[in-house]
Amino acid sequence: MVLLEWSKSLDLGVAAMDAEHKELVAAMNKIHELDGRGADKTTVDTAIQRLVALTKKHFSDEEKHMAAIGFPDLKRHAMIHQDMLKKVGTHYEAFQAGSGKVDKAFFDFLVYWLGAHIKGIDRRYADHKAPAKV
Numbered sequence: 001m002v003l004l005e006w007s008k009s010l011d012l013g014v015a016a017m018d019a020e021h022k023e024l025v026a027a028m029n030k031i032h033e034l035d036g037r038g039a040d041k042t043t044v045d046t047a048i049q050r051l052v053a054l055t056k057k058h059f060s061d062e063e064k065h066m067a068a069i070g071f072p073d074l075k076r077h078a079m080i081h082q083d084m085l086k087k088v089g090t091h092y093e094a095f096q097a098g099s100g101k102v103d104k105a106f107f108d109f110l111v112y113w114l115g116a117h118i119k120g121i122d123r124r125y126a127d128h129k130a131p132a133k134v
């Protein structure tokens with residue numbers, strides 16, 4: 001079973017960011033798939049590390065993009081990114097300390113990330129670039 005399905009509602013219309021979001025979704029689904037079929041801890045660990053690395057790169061690229069388009073709420077968005085990175089780190093530490101199974105709380109967090117962050121928070125800079133007609 002796939003953890004997250006890509007849907008049109010996740011498309012921001014910013015090609016570079018959409019491509020990175022798709023990569024993140026694929027990395028999240030990979031962790032879920034490996035965990036689901038009982039892959040060994042090292043394999044799952046590698047997949048989580050990959051997600052963490054992609055996340056860091058994405059947040060940095062996204063902050064550069066927001067700066068480039070003069071998005072006024074960049075500072076707050078960057079703080080939300082920092083908080084999310086901290087939470088990913090905490091979940092990763094819990095995984096490392098555990099048996100090798102990924103906690104449901106970790107997956108819930110990833111689903112939240114996609115739903116609330118991309119659709120809600122990220123959408124704001126996309127709307128800033130192409131304001132909705134009123």
Ligand SMILES: [Fe+2]
Nearest residue numbers: 021062118122
């Ligand atoms: Fe994003």
Ligand SMILES: [Fe+2]
Nearest residue numbers: 062081121122
């Ligand atoms: Fe973001």
